[in-house]
Each structure stands twice: as C-alpha cells, then as structure tokens.
Amino acid sequence: MTIRDRVPPLTSLPLPAAVDRRLLGKRWPVKELASPPPGSGLAPVLGDDGPPLIGHTFDSMRFGVDFALQRYETFGPVSWMGSLGTRFVVLGGPEATQFALVNKDKVFSQEGWHFLIERFFHRGLMLLDFEEHHLHRRIMQEAFTRDRLASYARQWGPALREGVGSWGASGRPRLYWALKRLTLDVATRVFMGMPSGDNAARINRAFVDSVRAATALVRFPVPGGRWAAGLAGRRTLEQYFSENLPAKRRSRGDDLFSALCHATGEDGEQFSDEDVVNHMIFLMMAAHDTTTITSTAAAYHLAKHPEWQERARAESLALGDDLPDLAALDELKTLDLVIKESLRLTAPVPSLPRKALRDVAVLGHYVPAGTLVSVSPNTNHFSPDHWTNPHEFDPERFAEGRREDRSHRYAWMPFGGGAHKCIGLHFGTFEVKAVLHELLRAYRWSVPEQYRMRWDYVSLPVPVDGLPVTLERR
Template identity: 35%
Template sequence: MSVTLSSPLPPSATTFYPLDLYHFYTDFLGSIQQRYREHGNVFRWYALSKFTVLLGAEANQWALVTQQKSLSAAKAWQQLIGQLFQGGLMLRDGADHRQQRRLLMPAFRQEALQYYLTSSEALIGQHIQQWPARCPNIYTRVKELTLEIAVQSFFGISHPKELQVYNRLITDVVAGSIAFNRLPVVGRVYQRAVQARRDLVKLLKPLVGERRRHPTQDMMGQLCQSVDEEGRQLSDDEIVDQLIFIMMAAHDTTASTLSSIFYELAMHPEWQLRVRDEARRALPWPVAQRPDQLPLTLMVIRETLRRHTPLKVLPRVTLEDLEFQGFALPKGSHISVFPSFTHYMDEYWTRPQDFDPLRFSEERAEHKKHPFCYAPFGGGMHSCLGQFFAEKFLSVILGKITLKCSWRVPDIDRVRFQQIPIQVPRSSLPVHLYSS
C-alpha cells in the first residue's frame, strides 16, 4: 500500500542509545516486551542501528509473504554478513533469488535428505560415545558434532586430517559472522574469518570440478548436477558461495537448537523419559528411514524452537514507500520482524512461558491458530530450505542421545542464553551424563 501524506511515522522507542544497546544484547526478549507494552506492535528503535520493529503474526505474514516483493532481504543482510557469505541465498532477491533457489532444490529433496540422514547415523553414535560423563559445556560438543556431519554430508569430506582443516576454517568464518568489532587490526576475529573464507574457496573450487566429472550423493555432488527447466546450471563460484552459506545456516542453528533441547529436557526430565520410550519403541535402529515414528520427539523439537528460536530477528529493507497498520515506512527504511516474540504472545499460545510440547499435538494444534504465529524457519520465498531436514535430523540425534544416556544440568537456574545474533549458552552449559 502506498504511503499517503497523512501517514505518520511509527513512534520512537529509543531512550538512551548505550543503555538500549546493552539491553538489546543482554535481555533481548525483555527489551522487546517492554517496548511492546509501551508503544504497541509498531515502533522505531535505535539499538544496533536504526530500524522499525513490527511485531505479531500479522506483521510476520505482511513482511514475509504479502509484501515480500517490496522488501529486500539481500540489502538487509548484506551489511551484516555480506563479506563472509557473499552470494548466499539469503543475500539474493527477486528473479535471481528464485532461480538460485530452484537450482538448490534437488539437494533438499526427500531422497537426498534421506542420504544425508543415513550417512550421519554412525557419526552421531561415535560422537555420543566419546562425550565425557561430566561435560563442562555440551554446546561445544554438539557444535563439533553438527559441524562434522555438515562437512561430511555437504562436501563429502570424511578423512580426519581434512575434517580438521575444514572444521577450523568454518569455525573461524562462523565466529566472524557474529563478531561485533569488524575494524582492521583490532577486529581480529572478523579479519581471521575473512581470510578463512578465502582459504575455504581455494579448497572447495577444485572439489567442484571433481564432482562435475564424478557425481556423488553429497550436497556438493547434487548441486553440480542440478539443472533447471531452461537448462541452466550453477556456476562453480555459485556452488561454492551457496555451500559456505548453507554450512553456516545449517550447522550453527542446529547446534543452537540441540543445546536448547539439552537445557529444556534437563528442566523437564519427564520428557526425557517420554522421548526415550518412544525411541525404544522405534527400534531396531537405524531409524533414519522412519523418523516419522517419533511424533513426541518432534513435538519436543518444535516446542524448543518456539521457546528458543535460534535466529530471533528477520531484517528487511523497503524497496518502495509502504504502510503497515496506519504507519508510514518510507523507501529505504530498515524494518525487522520478530517471530521469536510472536512465539510468546498470549493471543496464540496457552501459558507461552511454559514448556509444553503437547501444544503441537493434533488435538491442540496451537501453532495453527494463525499461519504465522509459529515461524522459526521464516516464511515466504525466503523460508528455510532445510526445514524438513532439520526436524528429521534433530529427531534422529535426540532419539540416539536418549537411548544412550540421561542427563541433568547442575545449577540449572544459573544458566543464561545469549540471544543475539543467534541463541547460544552465554558462558557454558555443563551437563552430567548417565547411562540409560
């Protein structure tokens, strides 16, 4: 909708910039909730930068679907991660984005995902076997696991020495993507990430040529053989760019969710028992062929994603003058929607502060009260391509973990999570593991 001259700008919710920035990082959800109570579901805020906040399921639908052609994801993400993940799907818009997405789709079809799941099962078991009974930080362990699985499934790399090199480079790139200081010399984490990306490109380019000559079932092999209806293929550079981006998106968000699951099931051990009993009923494993036999496990995963959405904010830039709920959003405005906030709104959820996986049961189906009240994977043309794989993979790994062990988190009341730019334990998440 075009802006009329009478349309006012949203109210400003900025108080004192340094304090707002501090609260944005230390109590993200609390900061948003306070401003929602004071200003409603549309307001301007100056935290990390100047942007307009749009809250609620209607706002999610408006930004992610209704006005998706008038809003740019690429312009919004470019200034945040553009140098490290240039060419990635999230940094593309319009026809270019649609074409790239079509060419990526074969790597996310059922048969391809089944291969990734099946090839990962042995690796999952090996990692769990090596976890110490007193694990000082389970997040580092699941991060190592998800990274190794991603390198194997996406690049087809399994040799220990090669894995070590790729793991180090990818870890450096991901660390740079969340680094606050990006200045030369003093911003060493970010500069190391830029160099790590260059090194990754040098390693991956020859592999792409090899996969074109000798097709494989890993993701790189799938992308090398992908052809759209017009006969177009991804170039070598495009394949490398997309793989580096997908690696970051898949590995980091999965590790975040797994650590949150450990936390929630330590808080609610009765759900550990229910997930373990369900996994036992699904025996004999491997269960990658049959993850749909784990409905309670899937409810646990979805409830964890509701309460601990890895990516809290979805930014966009307006490509033309727009209006939302009577407020003007001039061309070039930076806006953000917050599905993570919607996941705690009383309008859609019964006691949203509670951990209650059964809210996702067919009988209650609270996530269906509005098409966008539950949106941990985004929505519209920029929705996550790996949603199906993420849920199936998490079901398999959680089933395997609960079959192997139970756990508790000592001093669990002291555990805190960093929420921006991605949710991770703030200091550590110590876990005590016990044989099941």
C-alpha cells in the first residue's frame, strides 16, 4: 500500500487535508544528480529539485514521515532532492543505511552535520570524525559507565518526582512543554550539578533557538531571523558553561560536567576547557531534547492505548514508593516495549547527514565527492519488509518470540549506528523510563478518541499542539 493509497479521495477531505494531499502528490521534473563515469557500470542517482529556491524544505518539515516514505516509494533507497538551498542524496532502507553508517572505507564524513549545526554545536562529539572522534568518545565514555548512570539516577529521581507531582495543578497541560521544562531541569541538575533557577528559561530558549536555526532558509544573521537567534543562543550557552567551568575543574562532583572535566583516556588524555564547553553544549541539547521527544511520543501512545497504560502502571506500582534505581528501572519490561515502539514510530533525530569525501558507489548508484548525504531512519522504521503492519502501534513486536527489530541490523536505528551510535543511549532510555514511571504512579491521562497528534519537523520533531492531555490524579 502506498502513501497515496492511505489517503482518502480528495472529495472526502476537508480543504486543508485536500491541499496537503495535492502538495504531497506534486510531481517535479526528474533529473540525474550527476553522470556516472563512462564504463563504470553505475546508475545515476535520480531525484528532483522541488519548488524553486526552497526545494523540498517545507515538504519535509510539514509531512515528515509521509514525505520520506513517498520519496522511498518513488525513487527507491538512493535518491536526491533539493532542500535548504542545496542538494542532498537521501539513503533509505536498511541496506543503504548500513553502507553509510558502517562506513568501513571512511568515505562518509560527519561534515554533513556541519552544514546544518556546526555554527551552533561546534565540535560536539557527533560532529567529529575518525581518529579524533574515537579519542574524544573514548575519554567521554568514562562519564557514561554503569556506575555513573547509577549516580545520575540518584540525582534525577527527586527532581522527577517533584516535577511530575506539580502538574496536578493543571488538569489539561500541554504535555510536551511540561516534559521539556522537566527534562531541562534534570539536565541542569544532573549535568551541571546545579538546581534550576532564574537561568532555566533563558538557557532553554538558547537551546531551542540553536536547534531551530539548523533549518533556517536564510543562513546568515539577518536581525530577527532564525539564524541570528541561533548564533545568539550559542553565545549564551558558551558564556554559561565557561563561567562555571573553573569551579568544576577544582571539584569532583557527581554531575556530568565534573565528569568531563576530569575524564581521562587510556594514555592520560584529557579534554581542554574548550572541549568541555563544546561537549557540554551538545550533550545538554541531545539529552533533554531527545528525552522530551521520546517521553512525549510514549505518553501519547499510552493515552491512545489505555490497556498498555494500565499494564505499565501495574509494573510501576509493584516497585513501591521508593525512588527507583537502575535495577528497579530494569524491571519495567512493559515500558521497555512501549519506549522501543515509540522510538520506531517517531525517531527523535529523523535525519543523519553525512558528506561524501570522494566518489562512491552506493547500491550501484554513483554519488560524487562533495555530495551531502542524509540517512533516513523513518524509511527503515516503516518498511513492510521488516515490520508487520508498520503504521500500527504494536509494542509486542519487540517482545521475545517476535523481535522484529532483529529482521535487519538497521531495521530499528533510533540511536544511529556504527562508530557514531549515540553514546548516551542508555542514559536516555533510563531517564525516559524514570519520567514515565513517575507519570504512571501519579496520574491517569487520556486524549479524546478521535485525537491524532501531528508532529512538526521544523527541526527535531515537536507536536504541533504541544499534546494537550487530561490528567487525573490516582
């Protein structure tokens, strides 16, 4: 069944949906990205520029998963499109993904991220390449050991219980924004070792501006524009972390900031002050944004499927009233399934950009040196060749006996893969489980039966309406 097959006929749609379908179904002249070298036997990469100047920028932001799947259905696993004033080769499906992320010949560079976020997340771990990346990751791993994670859990427990408990004052909160404030509070306490305060709103705004600047159409600092706001946000974050760094160097606290200041590699390597600031800005963004997205997606599905909410709640209540440690969180097996399925349906990072350092053949297609490449998790997560009824919420697909995620190494890849697989994946999963555990203990929540949440893909996925839910104290 194609994307268009799932959309009712135009005559049965209200006007906005009819317009959406026309936009999604619009066809543009198909062209070759570049002519393959004579005698190479390679096929050209086919695609289209989309609308003049803006390309498919707004299509990908507005339609998200549906747009990615339509491109895959139309062009296959290797195609190109115009977006953000340039051209991207899009790799979809497990085989193309594996080729790019395993990257055994080191032909793909993280410079693809530079085009989008280098100015705002300069030299974050995800933007480093090859030997330098390996060195920094090896040092940073000291901050994400099981013992460190246990320490972080002891710190976030009281903050989560207090924060979630305070939501009862509002019977119908916008859950995404409540979760975002909460995860930033946790990141401030656990990463910085500081209680939230007057700076929280200012820092949160700086992170939001920095993330959203990545998809600015006007990519220079016009006053009032998104790019300018992102640069201002970066300056705010640099100042914030730089001012607090000397004290962290002098102490040995349990927070991640202190851990990075004192982390040491196998040969005694340590991060410079500049390294620590760059990594903290990136990790703070990655930690609270992706945790917020995943918690929101899981909470939405639990609202739509109350039988799963009750099943998860029974396991949480069985833990008793103590704040859960890692061992207790490990016992929440239903939440494991729900979180994995939520990550499948809404990948927190819907595009993984790279740059081809030299000419390369991808599944028999010619990709010239210098090409920006985008790996698309969405096409993998909805592949009918790897998932049963992929558009349905079905956490049992991850249960032993089914394990559809094992149909291919890259069928499920919300944390990326290869050398750049998310270093904080265990941290993030434990925090999301802890957030949902507190929510399950304190409330039942629901949405109207006909409600469907829509994601905005202007940067990372954000619910258009913030996900209004009805909260009822237990």
